[in-house]
Amino acid sequence: MTDERPTLEVGRIVKAHGLRGQVQVDLWSDRVERLVPGVTLDSERGPLVVIDAAAHQARFIVSFDRIGSREEADRWRGVVLSAPRLNDESVIWIDQLYGAEVVDAQGVRRGVVVEVEANPASDLMVLDSGALVPLTFVVTLEANTRVQIEAPEGLFE
Numbered sequence: 001m002t003d004e005r006p007t008l009e010v011g012r013i014v015k016a017h018g019l020r021g022q023v024q025v026d027l028w029s030d031r032v033e034r035l036v037p038g039v040t041l042d043s044e045r046g047p048l049v050v051i052d053a054a055a056h057q058a059r060f061i062v063s064f065d066r067i068g069s070r071e072e073a074d075r076w077r078g079v080v081l082s083a084p085r086l087n088d089e090s091v092i093w094i095d096q097l098y099g100a101e102v103v104d105a106q107g108v109r110r111g112v113v114v115e116v117e118a119n120p121a122s123d124l125m126v127l128d129s130g131a132l133v134p135l136t137f138v139v140t141l142e143a144n145t146r147v148q149i150e151a152p153e154g155l156f157e
Helices: 070-075
Strands: 007-017 022-027 048-056 059-064 080-084 101-103 109-117 124-127 132-134 138-142 146-149
Antiparallel strands (some): 007 080, 048 059, 138 146
């Protein structure tokens, strides 16, 4: 049975680390379970199975099944890693927001999501009206169709 979940880019091999084929990975997700031993990540060069991983400064040092030497690790530099979307109903996936109509608790249409901006406190939905709406205000989501928010007074003024 094949996995039908959408594939997301989750990181990139930055460079070789050491002499035994380990690589530094820049993980673009906060879901560190992407690097648990036994997990398979996809790439343009085929699948890679995580053998071992450890946090190292702002990145991870990872051993993959198909990379056994420093020379092989150097050849993987820059390769983007992908994985299926995790089954987690509590997560708002950014790609589910684009094109969705945003309505407030009173049913007033506030705009359509055209972009999502990274922000330290909460990512922001950028609406076609120019409004910025923190994701923390999302109450319900119908993927790419409708987002209901509960926003404080004055947000759209």
